[in-house]
Amino acid sequence: MREYWAAMTYTPAQLSDRECIRDAVLRYCRGVDRLDAELMKSAYWPDAIDEHGAFRGNAHEFADYCMTAHLKWRWTMHSVLNHSIELDDDGRSARGEVYNVTTMCRLDSAAIETWYGRYLDVYEKRGDEWRIRQRVCVHQGNHSAGASPMEMDTSRYLDGSSDRPSKGRPLGPPGSVGASVDQRDG
16 A cells, blocks of 8 residues: 555556546446436446445445435536545555535425535456445535526526436437437437
């Protein structure tokens, strides 16, 4: 284990591993925000464990749980900030700490809720793929406030809840190159 204050240099393989780990974390965020259970599950190994407050158990079951539990939100936005990753010497496991600010808009009111916390993760590489093996969600604080619309015309923007759920929607705008015919038509 390296001392955190020591100067670090990484091999190209280690840089790739770190980026693959970050991609797994981002798949989780996009999956839960877009209500895409399969995308969310792709961040976790099938035998992974997630300790997320009231839910403690299999991470794939947690993904399914979120698809119902998050229906009370018009939209959610999981924003990951600082993400520290420590690769183990075996090249097959790593640990991480992810700072997270999640903003949520209630479906039944104009309330905006903000959740502050961290994810304490264990990552594992199987074959050439990195995923989360264990996650512990740490609550730092939260805030709720009423919200009124901005004083600007937002009617020409794509509504943030228009693609929830978005199972299988590719990245990028609707109708862009690579989007399916169904996505271009509506």
